[in-house]
Amino acid sequence: MEVRAVARFVRVSPRKARIVVDLIRGKSVAQAQEILAFTNRGIVETVEKTLNSAVANAEHxxxxxxxxxxxxxxxxxxxxxLKRIRPRAKGSASRIRKRTSHITIVVAPREEA
Structure with a gap:
């Protein structure tokens, strides 16, 4: 029985979020929470919140x-x-891309063999 939690429209680039999410994949929940507690990235709070939500869904x-x-x-x-415009020299403009992410975490009970 797998249980999942999704955080949608998080204002961080997917590339930055994947760095943190890759650290916890395959780990036990306690170990993943410990890793997130000592990881120095801005997105850690959102990933931890999503992990705790998945655990609460499984429990409840x-x-x-x-x-x-x-x-x-x-x-x-x-x-x-989100596409924004930044003025540049000689009346031109350049595009600023404000990227968003959907973070999905799936937890499941470990089968004892």
Missing amino acids: NNQLNPSTLFVKAAYVDEGPT
């Missing part, structure tokens, strides 16, 4: 024990890009 909706959960999948998709 599916009665799963949080200590047995691990991060089965974690990925970042590109959201819509």
Whole structure:
């Protein structure tokens, strides 16, 4: 039984968010929370909030024990890009792309073999 949580339209570029999400993929929830606590990136708060939401969904909706959960999948998709214009020399303009991300974290209980 997998449970997921999605944070949509997060105002950070997907490339920056993937750096943090790659750190926690495949780890246990406790280990992932520990890694996020000591990672010095701006997006960490949002990733941690999404991870905690996935754990709460698993605990509340599916009665799963949080200590047995691990991060089965974690990925970042590109959201819509806000396009802005910056004035440049000689009356020209350049485009500024303000990128957004959709962060998805899937947790599942680890099967004991």
